[in-house]
Amino acid sequence: MLIKHPTDFKPSEITDESAYLNRRQFLAGSVAASAALTLPAVTAAADGGGERRVLQHVGPAGHNQPTPEWLKQPLAQTAPGPFSTQEDVTPYEYVTQYNNFYEFGTAKGDPAENARDFVTEPWTVTVSGEAENTGKFLLEDLIKPHQLEERIYRLRCVEAWSMVVPWIGFPLAKLLNHFKPNSQAKFVRFVTVYDPKQMPDQRSPFRAIDYPYVEGLRMDEAMNELSFMAVGLYGRVIPPQNGAPMRLVVPWKYGFKSIKSIARIEFLRTQPNTTWEKANAREYGFYANVNPTVDHPRWSQASERRLPSSLFSPNRRDTLMFNGYAAQVAHLYSKMDLSRYY
Numbered sequence: 001m002l003i004k005h006p007t008d009f010k011p012s013e014i015t016d017e018s019a020y021l022n023r024r025q026f027l028a029g030s031v032a033a034s035a036a037l038t039l040p041a042v043t044a045a046a047d048g049g050g051e052r053r054v055l056q057h058v059g060p061a062g063h064n065q066p067t068p069e070w071l072k073q074p075l076a077q078t079a080p081g082p083f084s085t086q087e088d089v090t091p092y093e094y095v096t097q098y099n100n101f102y103e104f105g106t107a108k109g110d111p112a113e114n115a116r117d118f119v120t121e122p123w124t125v126t127v128s129g130e131a132e133n134t135g136k137f138l139l140e141d142l143i144k145p146h147q148l149e150e151r152i153y154r155l156r157c158v159e160a161w162s163m164v165v166p167w168i169g170f171p172l173a174k175l176l177n178h179f180k181p182n183s184q185a186k187f188v189r190f191v192t193v194y195d196p197k198q199m200p201d202q203r204s205p206f207r208a209i210d211y212p213y214v215e216g217l218r219m220d221e222a223m224n225e226l227s228f229m230a231v232g233l234y235g236r237v238i239p240p241q242n243g244a245p246m247r248l249v250v251p252w253k254y255g256f257k258s259i260k261s262i263a264r265i266e267f268l269r270t271q272p273n274t275t276w277e278k279a280n281a282r283e284y285g286f287y288a289n290v291n292p293t294v295d296h297p298r299w300s301q302a303s304e305r306r307l308p309s310s311l312f313s314p315n316r317r318d319t320l321m322f323n324g325y326a327a328q329v330a331h332l333y334s335k336m337d338l339s340r341y342y
C-alpha cells in the first residue's frame with residue numbers, strides 16, 4: 001500500500017544513522033557500536049518510483065527483546081508515514097531508559113532494568129463488547145495485514161517533560177475496523193496485560209497504582225488519523241520498557257493515555273473509568289488533552305523540559321495546545337469546555 005502523504009523530510013534536520021552510530025561509538029565505546037553496524041539497515045520503499053530509502057532513525061539493538069520471526073519482514077518494509085515532526089528526535093538512550101511503565105517499577109530507570117526479559121511471544125489480544133468480530137486474536141494476525149509506517153511524534157508527559165520518538169506502527173483505526181465496531185460503540189477501552197509473575201509492581205503489596213492498567217478513548221478520538229499502534233521504534237521491534245509487543249500512541253494527549261503492552265480491547269456504550277482517574281480524578285482526567293492553559297493542581301502545564309534536559313541546559317519550551325496537533329484534532333473538542341473536561 002502506498003502512503004498518500006509522505007512526510008516532507010528536510011535532510012538538514014535529520015540525524016541519520018551514521019551520525020547516530022558515531023555518537024554511540026563515542027558514548028559507549030566500539031563494542032556496542034560495531035554490533036549495531038553488523039545489523040542490516042531498515043529500508044523502505046518511498047511513495048512512488050520504487051525508490052528505496054533508509055529510515056530516518058535506526059537505533060542499536062540495545063535490548064533483549066527478540067524480533068518475532070513474523071515481524072521481521074513487515075519491519076523491513078516500514079515506509080515513512082504522515083504527520084512526522086521535523087524536530088530533532090530524542091536520543092535512543094533517553095527514549096529507552098527514561099520510562100514510565102509502573103508495572104516494572106516507578107523510577108525512570110526501572111522499566112529498562114526490570115523488563116529486560118519480558119516475554120511477549122506468543123501474544124494474544126482479547127476483543128469484546130459492541131463489535132461484530134470479537135474473540136481472542138493472535139497478535140501476528142492483527143499486525144501482518146498492515147503496512148508499517150514510521151511516525152515521528154512528540155510525546156508530552158503530564159509530568160512536564162517531553163520527547164520526540166520515531167515510532168513504527170500503523171493507524172489505530174485500521175486495527176479497530178478489523179473488529180467491525182457497531183453503532184453502539186461510543187468508547188474503546190484498552191487494558192494492559194496482567195502478569196504478576198513478570199511484572200514486579202503487580203505483585204507488590206505496595207503497588208503504586210491499580211492493575212491492570214486501563215485507558216480509554218472516545219470512538220472519534222480513536223478513529224482520528226493521528227491515533228497510532230506502535231510495534232517498533234528507532235527502526236526495530238519495540239523494546240519491553242516502551243510497551244512491547246504493542247502499545248498505543250496518542251500524541252495530542254498526555255503520555256499516560258498511551259497505554260503499553262495491550263492485552264484487551266473493549267468497545268463500550270459508556271465512558272470507561274481509567275487507571276489515573278481512579279487514582280486521582282482531580283489531577284488526571286479522562287480526556288487528558290495536552291493544554292498549556294489548564295494547569296495540573298500541583299504544577300504548571302505552560303511549559304515543558306524537552307529531553308535531553310539538565311540543570312545547566314534545561315531545554316525548556318512552551319507547551320503547545322494539543323501538543324502541536326490542533327490542526328488534526330481541535331475539531332473533536334469544539335463544543336467542549338476543556339477546563340471542565342481536562
Ligand SMILES: Nc1nc2c(c(=O)[nH]1)N[C@H]1C(S)=C(S)[C@@H](COP(=O)(O)O)O[C@H]1N2
Pocket residue numbers: 095098099100101102103155156157158192213241242243254255256257258259260261
Ligand atoms: N501499562 C502502562 N502504560 C503506560 C504507563 C504505565 O505505567 N503502564 N505509563 C504511561 C506514561 S505516564 C507515559 S509518559 C508513557 C511513557 O512512554 P515511554 O516510556 O515509551 O516514553 O507511557 C504510558 N503508558
Ligand SMILES: [Mo]
Pocket residue numbers: 100156157158159254255256
Ligand atoms: Mo506520563
